Amino acid sequence: MSNDFTLTFLGTSSGGGPNDTRSCSSLALEMNENGELWLVDCAEGTLRQFSLQPERDPRKRLSVNSITKLFITHLHFDHVMGIITVLAKVLRGGFGDPIPPRTIPVREPRIELYGPAGLRTFVRSILKMTGTELTERYAVHELLTPSDIPTTCSADEMHFGELPGRDIVCNANSIWSSFESDGDIQVDAGPLAHRVSCLGYVFREVNEVGRKVVILGDTCNPSAMTAIARNASLLVHEATDAHIPFAVDRSFRGDKKSERSIEERTIAKGHSTPGMAGAFAKSIRARRLVLNHFSGKFPAPVYKNDRRKLVMAEIERQASQAWGHGKAVAAYDFMQVVVPAPSSSRTSSEFTGGSTSNLRSPRRKSFRY
Numbered sequence: 001m002s003n004d005f006t007l008t009f010l011g012t013s014s015g016g017g018p019n020d021t022r023s024c025s026s027l028a029l030e031m032n033e034n035g036e037l038w039l040v041d042c043a044e045g046t047l048r049q050f051s052l053q054p055e056r057d058p059r060k061r062l063s064v065n066s067i068t069k070l071f072i073t074h075l076h077f078d079h080v081m082g083i084i085t086v087l088a089k090v091l092r093g094g095f096g097d098p099i100p101p102r103t104i105p106v107r108e109p110r111i112e113l114y115g116p117a118g119l120r121t122f123v124r125s126i127l128k129m130t131g132t133e134l135t136e137r138y139a140v141h142e143l144l145t146p147s148d149i150p151t152t153c154s155a156d157e158m159h160f161g162e163l164p165g166r167d168i169v170c171n172a173n174s175i176w177s178s179f180e181s182d183g184d185i186q187v188d189a190g191p192l193a194h195r196v197s198c199l200g201y202v203f204r205e206v207n208e209v210g211r212k213v214v215i216l217g218d219t220c221n222p223s224a225m226t227a228i229a230r231n232a233s234l235l236v237h238e239a240t241d242a243h244i245p246f247a248v249d250r251s252f253r254g255d256k257k258s259e260r261s262i263e264e265r266t267i268a269k270g271h272s273t274p275g276m277a278g279a280f281a282k283s284i285r286a287r288r289l290v291l292n293h294f295s296g297k298f299p300a301p302v303y304k305n306d307r308r309k310l311v312m313a314e315i316e317r318q319a320s321q322a323w324g325h326g327k328a329v330a331a332y333d334f335m336q337v338v339v340p341a342p343s344s345s346r347t348s349s350e351f352t353g354g355s356t357s358n359l360r361s362p363r364r365k366s367f368r369y
């Protein structure tokens with residue numbers, strides 16, 4: 001029997017953030033029935049976002065201690081600077097006397113990380129430089145291209161809390177196919193055009209239900225992932241910058257720069273506009289589309305008649321128009337997206353809740369999309 005898949009956006013800002021309404025990129029996935037939590041990216045402040053969760057049924061609150069896997073799209077700071085604090089929390093870290101490696105019981109890693117070449121060195125270096133000791137263990141599995149140089153996992157190089165990770169080289173189509181599986185869920189990854197090596201992840205069910213959740217890192221061109229992303233139940237695509245017409249919001253002085261010139265500038269920085277996100281959703285026949293990773297120019301609306309709602313609605317409109325299959329939704333921090341199981345009382349077209357008006361209220365309420 002399948003359960004609902006739930007995605008919680010813990011951070012929806014690009015590297016221009018964090019700001020007063022958005023934290024940087026982090027997304028929590030609940031996909032299996034044993035309560036494990038998987039993160040896609042882990043920006044600065046991710047751990048704090050767990051404690052700032054809106055008021056909801058305590059049984060539905062995300063627990064940082066449920067994290068078992070981190071999938072990192074790329075090593076830009078707005079996607080990775082929260083890894084160490086999350087590891088220190090879950091692996092019961094501290095600044096005590098160094099623990100001789102043999103006193104740590106050798107067992108399976110409590111947390112596994114996946115990401116591009118360099119992630120292993122990044123985590124290991126900061127743990128060592130900050131003198132962080134860990135009570136439990138982690139492993140970093142790197143998704144490598146044939147030209148990447150694997151990072152050593154020799155005993156004298158590893159952190160005391162580290163277990164050797166796998167070096168997983170992509171296939172001839174540049175895809176990391178089924179590099180991870182957990183029950184009915186298999187995970188694929190593919191390359192994205194960005195300014196550094198960047199990955200998109202596909203979480204797919206291998207039973208007859210066949211739901212597929214596609215979460216892309218930063219990109220100006222995800223076409224290399226088209227084959228593995230096709231028929232996604234849900235696509236999460238960045239929309240870092242957008243042309244906002246003068247009629248929608250004068251503060252953007254939208255008439256001064258053309259839509260085309262903004263798109264060119266966005267692509268030059270390795271990013272996408274809402275129209276590009278919609279076009280990719282169309283090309284893979286995605287059934288739902290959520291936009292995230294917004295420039296600091298696009299803070300989330302925070303109160304009822306906030307004019308920023310008009311700007312986000314315009315961003316959604318542009319993506320929806322290019323997609324042509326429904327209404328794209330712009331994410332905000334703590335928004336939840338449910339991909340329901342067929343037996344669920346929810347239907348795939350149901351959008352529940354959806355208000356950012358209580359982001360600043362002391363007693364936050366739950367909202368779902």
Ligand SMILES: [Zn+2]
Pocket residue numbers: 014015025076078079218293
């Ligand atoms: Zn980014």
Ligand SMILES: [Zn+2]
Pocket residue numbers: 074076194218
């Ligand atoms: Zn980036």
